[in-house]
Amino acid sequence: MRERVAVIGLGYIGLPLSLSFAMKGTPVIGVDVNAQLVEQINAGITHHLERYKGKGIREILQEQLANGRFRATTDYREAIPGALAVVITVGIPIKNGDPDTSYLLSAVSSVGELLEPGQIVIVRSTVIPGMTGGIIREILEKKSGLAAGEDFDLAYCSERIAEGRAFEEFESMPVALAGINGRSAAAAEAIIAKVTTNAPIYRASDMAVVEISKVMENVQRDVNIAMVQEFARLTEALGLDIYEVIAVANTHKRVNLLTPGPGVGGYCLPNALYYLLPRAAEKNVPLDLLRLARQINDRVPAFLVDQVNRWVKEKGKVPQDVTVAVLGIAMKDFSSDDRISPPLETVKLLQQAGYRVKAFDPAVPASYPFKVERFEEAVRGADVILILARQEGMPLDDIAAWRPLAAPELFLVDTRNVYKKEDVAPFNVDFWKI
Ligand SMILES: NC(=O)c1ccc[n+]([C@@H]2O[C@H](COP(=O)([O-])OP(=O)(O)OC[C@H]3O[C@@H](n4cnc5c(N)ncnc54)[C@H](O)[C@@H]3O)[C@@H](O)[C@H]2O)c1
Structure with a gap:
């Protein structure tokens, strides 16, 4: 019986996700195109700062390599054939304001070439809403000659963990997912439940709902921080401490002001708006507030x-x-x-x-x-x-x-x-x- 999972992309998400599956007893082969990274990972080296139950990620990595439940490779042929599920975590960088989907689509293409009937592909990357049921499905079907929802399952499951709390949040952060049909959603839920053992898994009616909700969750934080930056300018001018103001405001049960800082960085929040813009442009929706918030943070x-x-x-x-x-x-x-x-x-x-x-x-x-x-x-x-x-x-x-x-x-x-x-x-x- 198939039980192994293939995780595609071994970055800030893919590596701790692979190790979470492995720690819960599911064997994993991780694939990354970066040969140096794969070599380091197989040697038990990572610079991530994750911890779980008192252990650092290096120790966890070394344990899972030693017990044989995890290894990394650059070769898709070692990971896809025989796998129960393929989880894709390759991202979409933004270059000059435009999403570069080439890395993700190249990964999808490599998966499609080796896909076998009965497998499930779960996209966990943050994407331009509509991609999983659109271009990703098309590439998988074309490369494999198989039909999504019939010969293989296809699902989207958003990733919500915060770096630094990955292991704990894979377990305890509520997850939202949807499948190309009910069967795919159920199959995805069974896989995700191996890691998300301590939080609800919500099923949405459509993959695009989960895709856009993920991007909007990030944009919401970006806008909140831009607003707090403006609040900080005003409280400073008035001689008041913004941190005390935030602490007081947040005693209101329905208020959650984030904190100002030196700007908004990382892969998730600054990129989020640019995943919405292509769809907004198609439909002539301006998104003025969201653009302004981005500028304020920048x-x-x-x-x-x-x-x-x-x-x-x-x-x-x-x-x-x-x-x-x-x-x-x-x-x-x-x-x-x-x-x-x-x-x-x-x-x-x-x-x-x-x-x-x-x-x-x-x-x-x-x-x-x-x-x-x-x-x-x-x-x-x-x-x-x-x-x-x-x-x-x-x-x-x-x-x-x-x-x-x-x-x-x-x-x-x-x-x-x-x-x-x-x-x-x-x-x-x-x-x-x-
Ligand atoms: N980092 C976070 O905190 C976070 C949180 C939520 C969601 N996400 C989303 O998760 C996804 C992954 O983010 P990340 O931070 O892990 O990115 P990352 O850049 O750290 O990792 C992506 C990995 O994919 C590899 N890769 C590129 N092309 C490939 C290919 N064709 N085949 C195999 N591997 C390939 C890269 O070498 C890299 O190691 C993104 O969509 C991101 O938006 C990230």
Whole structure:
């Protein structure tokens, strides 16, 4: 009897999803086109920062490799034949505002070439609404010569986990799915239930409903954060603390304001609108509010650089003589993910303005010419410090220890609510926080 699952794409979703299946007893072969990544994974190495029941993802990976329930490959022929289910997690990057579906469709094509009767394909990527029942179905049918909903099953199941909480949320985050027909939906539910053991699985009437709902869930957060950025500008002008205002507002049971920060990054939120735009354009629906929210969030790095420029001018300095320490280049706190990361945009704008920039982030594996390896190295001699993402190994709590390393005249910009005014008051710092 078939029981193995093939997971296509071994990134931030595919790897922890594969390991979740494996930990629950389902054997998995994961496929990725990145040979170096596959080699690292098979050697038990990953830079993700996921944890589950006290174990880090590396330990979990090494355990599942050792017990034989998981391995990675670049060769679809090792994964698709004989599998019960194929779960696709290859994404759609946005390039200059346009979704690039080529990676996902290439993966679909490779699956289609090897698809066998009786298998189920579950698309778990975030897609342009309508793709699973449209182009993805067409490619699978054409490549396999099989009929969706008859010879093989096809379903869409959105992915809602947050990086850093993947293992726990695969288990406990409610899931929405739909199939090309009732049989496919039931087959998908049986597969997803192997991982989602502790939350309801909702079945929608149509795959497009789940596809668009996923994108709208992300857009909702993007718009909420843009709104809170505007609230922050206003509360600052009024001399009020935005974080206290948010805390008070959120005591209302039906209010959930998110937090402002250095901008919105990562793969999910900044991309979401661009998955809706092609469908909106076809139907002449303008989506004005959603576009404006995107612009507001995109402008935050420039706004931060304006704050630095303002301070530099006030002090009679010029950017060329000012060293800026950027603390955190990940797209959010305690993450290794620097995709579409506002801190990287901020660094770019600072450099364009003529500043010397040193950035420190112990969690991000990528190397950059401006990246330094030690916290002290970043802070030493800095005239300006921008806190853009917190990480383990960033000793911010002990201000007394790091303050003497920085320049005597210091501008500290806190976008992550690390400090209160009172915390920094004794340390001779010009302090500004979002
Ligand atoms: N990261 C998140 O927190 C998150 C949350 C919810 C949903 N999603 C969605 O999940 C999907 C995957 O996101 P991710 O963050 O894991 O992306 P990722 O870029 O980390 O991983 C995708 C992987 O697919 C591989 N790949 C590309 N083309 C391939 C092909 N033809 N065959 C096999 N592998 C191929 C890449 O090498 C990469 O390792 C996206 O659609 C994303 O929008 C992500």
